[in-house]
Amino acid sequence: MVKHTKPKTFYEDFVRKGGPGEKNTHYCPGCGHGNVHKLIAEVIDELGIQDRVIFCSPVGCSVFAYYYFDTGNIQCAHGRAPAVGTGLARSLENSIIISYQGDGDLAGIGMGAIMHAANRGEHIAVFFVNNAIYGMTGGQMAPTTIVGQKTLTTPLGRSAGRDGFPLTMCEIINNLAAPVFIERVSLGNAARILKAKKAIKQALVNQVEKKGFSFVEILSPCPINWKMQPIEARKWLIDKLEPVFPVKNFRNGDSQVKYDPPRPVSDEEMKKLFNLEKDISIKQKEEHISEQLVKLAGFGGQGVLSGGILLANCAIAEKHNTSWLPSYGPEMRGGTANAGVIISDGQIGSPLVDNPNFFIAMNGPSLDSFEDQVLPGGTILVNSSLIERKVNRSDIKTLYAPLTEIAQQAGAVAAATVAGITMYALSTGIIAVDTIRQVIPLSIKRKALIDENLKVVDAAREYYEKNLAKT
Amino acid sequence: MERQLIKGNEAVVFGALLGGATHFFGYPITPASEVAHMAAKQFPATGNCFLQAEDEVNAINMLYGAAAAGSRVMTASSGPGISLMAEGISYMAGAELPAVIVHVQRAGPGLGNIWPEQSDYNATVKGGGHGNYKNIVLAPFSAQEMCDFTYRSFELAEKYRMLVFVLADAYIGQIMESVTLPGDVKHAPRYDWALYGDRESRGNLISSILMNTELLSTHNWKLDDKYKKVAEELTEWEEYETEDADYLFVAFGVCARLCLSALSALRKQNIRIGLLRPKTLFPFPSKRLCELRKKIKTAIVVELNNGQMADDVELALRCAVPVHRYNWMGGKVPSTQDIIDRALKDLRG
Ligand SMILES: Cc1ncc(C[n+]2csc(CCOP(=O)(O)OP(=O)(O)O)c2C)c(N)n1
Ligand code: SF4
Numbered sequence: 029m030v031k032h033t034k035p036k037t038f039y040e041d042f043v044r045k046g047g048p049g050e051k052n053t054h055y056c057p058g059c060g061h062g063n064v065h066k067l068i069a070e071v072i073d074e075l076g077i078q079d080r081v082i083f084c085s086p087v088g089c090s091v092f093a094y095y096y097f098d099t100g101n102i103q104c105a106h107g108r109a110p111a112v113g114t115g116l117a118r119s120l121e122n123s124i125i126i127s128y129q130g131d132g133d134l135a136g137i138g139m140g141a142i143m144h145a146a147n148r149g150e151h152i153a154v155f156f157v158n159n160a161i162y163g164m165t166g167g168q169m170a171p172t173t174i175v176g177q178k179t180l181t182t183p184l185g186r187s188a189g190r191d192g193f194p195l196t197m198c199e200i201i202n203n204l205a206a207p208v209f210i211e212r213v214s215l216g217n218a219a220r221i222l223k224a225k226k227a228i229k230q231a232l233v234n235q236v237e238k239k240g241f242s243f244v245e246i247l248s249p250c251p252i253n254w255k256m257q258p259i260e261a262r263k264w265l266i267d268k269l270e271p272v273f274p275v276k277n278f279r280n281g282d283s284q285v286k287y288d289p290p291r292p293v294s295d296e297e298m299k300k301l302f303n304l305e306k307d308i309s310i311k312q313k314e315e316h317i318s319e320q321l322v323k324l325a326g327f328g329g330q331g332v333l334s335g336g337i338l339l340a341n342c343a344i345a346e347k348h349n350t351s352w353l354p355s356y357g358p359e360m361r362g363g364t365a366n367a368g369v370i371i372s373d374g375q376i377g378s379p380l381v382d383n384p385n386f387f388i389a390m391n392g393p394s395l396d397s398f399e400d401q402v403l404p405g406g407t408i409l410v411n412s413s414l415i416e417r418k419v420n421r422s423d424i425k426t427l428y429a430p431l432t433e434i435a436q437q438a439g440a441v442a443a444a445t446v447a448g449i450t451m452y453a454l455s456t457g458i459i460a461v462d463t464i465r466q467v468i469p470l471s472i473k474r475k476a477l478i479d480e481n482l483k484v485v486d487a488a489r490e491y492y493e494k495n496l497a498k499t
Numbered sequence: 500m501e502r503q504l505i506k507g508n509e510a511v512v513f514g515a516l517l518g519g520a521t522h523f524f525g526y527p528i529t530p531a532s533e534v535a536h537m538a539a540k541q542f543p544a545t546g547n548c549f550l551q552a553e554d555e556v557n558a559i560n561m562l563y564g565a566a567a568a569g570s571r572v573m574t575a576s577s578g579p580g581i582s583l584m585a586e587g588i589s590y591m592a593g594a595e596l597p598a599v600i601v602h603v604q605r606a607g608p609g610l611g612n613i614w615p616e617q618s619d620y621n622a623t624v625k626g627g628g629h630g631n632y633k634n635i636v637l638a639p640f641s642a643q644e645m646c647d648f649t650y651r652s653f654e655l656a657e658k659y660r661m662l663v664f665v666l667a668d669a670y671i672g673q674i675m676e677s678v679t680l681p682g683d684v685k686h687a688p689r690y691d692w693a694l695y696g697d698r699e700s701r702g703n704l705i706s707s708i709l710m711n712t713e714l715l716s717t718h719n720w721k722l723d724d725k726y727k728k729v730a731e732e733l734t735e736w737e738e739y740e741t742e743d744a745d746y747l748f749v750a751f752g753v754c755a756r757l758c759l760s761a762l763s764a765l766r767k768q769n770i771r772i773g774l775l776r777p778k779t780l781f782p783f784p785s786k787r788l789c790e791l792r793k794k795i796k797t798a799i800v801v802e803l804n805n806g807q808m809a810d811d812v813e814l815a816l817r818c819a820v821p822v823h824r825y826n827w828m829g830g831k832v833p834s835t836q837d838i839i840d841r842a843l844k845d846l847r848g
Contacts, residue, residue, distance in 0.1 A: 044704070046711065079698040084564075094704050100694040102567050103706035104560065105590050111557035115564020115572070116694070118522060118548050123568075123696025141560070144553040292546030295684035301544060302513055303503060304680055337675065341504050344677045350504070351642075352675040377760030379674050379753070382834040 035069035037078050038096050045095040054092055058258025060215045060248025061090050064157055067225045068126070069097065071232050081124045082116055084109040084152075086138075088130035089163040107138020110145035113152040124235045125152040132162045135171035135195045142197075149206030149240045149285045153231040156197060156243065159250040160269060167253030171195045174272050179253070194272055198245050202278045206285045209234050209242035210278035215249060216266040220275070230280065240283040247273055316373045317348065317458055323381045324445055325366035325398055326390025326411070330432075335388075335445025336367030339452070341467045342459045343371040351379040364393060371458060386456065388448040389415060390431065409451055411444065427455060427496055431488075438487045440480035450488035451496070461489055502677040507645040507667065508533035508575075510678050511601050512541050514646035515573055518653045519685040520599070522548045522572040524561035526580060529613040530669040531603035534575035555580040559587030566596040567705040569693035571653045575601035578619055579610065581627070588662060589628030592722070593707025595692075597656030599649065600634075601665045603672040606830040614830025615669035617752055620807040623664050624780045631719050633726045635663045635733065636780040638751040642676040644778075650681050657687070659729055666780060668803065670753040670832065730782035737776045740766065744773030746846055747791060749812050750801040751777050753832065758801055761838040770846055772799075780808070788815035799842060801825045803832065 041050045055062045081099035087106035094101035104112045109127040162168040168181040172194045176185040198212045213224035231242035249261035326332045343350035354367045368381025385406035389395040407425040413432035435444040453459045523538040542549035552558035565572035606616040637648040652663040709715035748758040755776040800809035806824040
């Protein structure tokens with residue numbers, strides 16, 4: 029009799045299994061999972077990678093693979109092992125990640141996970157145990173159940189018309205560019221098992237050599253749910269499964285995808301990148317200001333949102349508190365846009381500017397919408413380039429200025445709100461025009477744009493001083 | 500340290516990276532996508548991993564794998580995506596894996612719309628997936644807190660081996676404010692429970708399956724003890740003008756901001772009202788509310804949902820104090836004046 033020695037990668041006693049029989053596995057007699065476990069364990073021994081292996085077990089009969097493998101172990105949700113393997117592989121450069129999955133797990137509930145992990149070329153070895161049935165739950169149809177095969181949920185046999193055809197995963201994955209190794213093997217007899225071991229070894233060697241995604245499909249018997257004796261089951265596997273799932277190598281090569289992980293940076297570099305050391309405050313805070321509720325409204329493309337951001341940046345530069353909140357979503361895609369900016373020396377409560385004390389109306393519809401909401405005693409700055417009518421209310425201050433023309437003449441139509449912000453500064457004195465001039469270069473990246481925006485500020489100041497200063 | 504104008508959704512990313520995050524796995528969804536956009540830029544720029552997953556189901560399982568490997572890992576999503584993550588969240592709770600989930604709430608149910616709601620309070624605070632578990636839930640109400648809470652959240656997650664949710668809403672995600680970024684960069688230490696693919700960690704097992712009823716029962720009680728400990732150690736809230744208050748607003752997120760404005764207006768009309776703002780939703784400041792019930796005559800819970808937190812407030816107050824529920828849904832956000840008007844009516848009778 030041949031003496032079977034246990035691979036070193038298996039635990040001596042299956043303590044995690046508990047209960048009686050700590051020497052035996054939980055698998056049924058004649059089950060293929062035991063074979064596959066042993067092959068994997070032997071290859072791990074041969075390659076000397078036991079410490080580096082992390083074994084992802086699926087949901088299915090092999091859910092308890094961690095009873096046996098003396099490696100790092102993680103038990104995954106049904107079908108998700110390739111995603112879990114992705115998280116591991118992206119974290120641990122030096123580990124060998126094994127994703128062990130059944131056919132329900134991989135080709136049913138986990139179809140999305142396996143396809144995308146394969147397509148990304150994740151550095152994992154997938155061992156896909158195809159027994160053409162759901163073993164653990166007692167024998168229901170699997171995505172790989174063959175046409176005519178009887179299961180609990182196909183009592184009359186799988187009907188292609190109703191249930192579709194069995195999924196051939198190797199062929200499907202072979203359509204993808206990233207995988208480096210794809211092979212289907214069988215546990216039908218001793219010779220086939222030897223071949224299976226070779227494929228398993230290649231998949232793991234590929235991990236050691238950091239080659240990439242490797243996929244081995246293993247046709248495997250489930251005598252209990254096939255309702256056969258173990259020997260009969262091996263025969264059925266060869267006679268019935270192999271014709272549907274041809275045993276062969278589909279690919280053995282180098283990956284066509286290459287990924288260069290980003291270069292690590294030091295803490296100091298990170299701080300610099302995040303501007304942690306840069307001081308953007310421009311002037312020391314002087315007297316306290318009363319809370320400013322500013323609303324800018326117009327149509328998309330008038331710079332309503334960015335104008336608001338400029339104002340908020342100026343407020344920070346002058347050491348005030350500020351908040352900016354846009355209208356957003358579909359509203360932003362064409363149509364009207366508006367932003368509320370609050371400037372305060374206290375804590376800012378609601379960030380919504382329901383009732384502004386300063387309203388910059390960039391177009392007619394905005395004036396119509398918000399005129400009534402301005403606080404009594406507040407101010408409306410009307411962009412007279414686009415709004416012909418006058419403000420109806422008499423309990424507020426009004427300023428009329430051709431903001432669009434001012435911006436256009438300075439060469440930056442999109443900066444009409446910059447003209448508006450400049451006039452806000454001049455009219456209220458809350459922020460200095462100099463602050464605007466100094467903040468613009470900090471918040472705009474393109475040099476040409478900076479110059480244009482600065483010209484708009486100067487032109488707006490000139491217009492204000494000439495026409496509005498006395499009002 | 501300098502203040503910068505940063506959007507809530509983006510502040511999250513700076514807080515995360517300074518807090519030692521190394522991995523971000525996510526799937527786009529408004530109004531949380533901006534977190535992914537900024538992460539896609541800053542994670543690689545700082546030598547870290549950003550990966551767009553095929554869907555949220557697998558994104559959360561990437562978190563499961565990375566967390567098991569001892570990485571500081573996060574994702575960001577909104578209602579429909581969080582629903583898809585429920586399975587993985589439950590597994591992570593069972594396997595006691597630490598990670599951070601930024602949840603920028605939109606309006607539901609179903610596809611709903613992309614405007615703010617706080618209607619995932621129950622799903623987030625009470626669990627959301629299957630089984631007896633809890634998440635730590637932090638409720639930021641400003642861009643600064645989006646940064647600070649995310650920054651802290653990794654250490655909290657690891658300390659208790661729990662998931663930490665940063666539960667925001669579309670407005671807190673969208674808001675730009677002056678933010679001071681934390682000056683210290685943190686890093687994850689090595690943990691004795693994690694898988695590192697080396698000899699020392701070889702015996703480790705990350706799993707949520709315990710077939711033996713005795714073992715699972717013990718595990719569940721152990722989790723429960725942990726949640727009790729979290730409640731004792733971590734409950735955080737902020738009070739505004741509660742010393743002399745006859746009435747109390749209770750609100751979180753953007754609603755707390757609205758209540759702050761309403762509070763100062765009501766105080767000017769001689770209505771002595773205060774605000775209690777939970778900063779942690781689990782654990783919930785029940786004890787403090789219970790104390791306050793001796794002082795206050797009425798509580799007003801302001802929420803963008805159908806009164807989900809109000810149930811917890813009522814429970815904490817032991818029904819000793821009438822609770823008014825001011826609720827808005829569908830993405831509608833009240834004006835400060837709406838809240839003031841209702842409060843005047845309810846409190847002046
Ligand atoms: C989300 C979810 N759905 C269903 C189940 C129930 N379930 C457990 S194992 C299994 C099928 C396993 O079949 P397979 O992947 O073929 O593995 P086998 O048991 O045959 O090895 C199912 C449906 C589950 N655990 N989780
Ligand atoms: S049910 Fe089938 S797959 Fe599961 S252990 Fe038994 S023989 Fe193996």
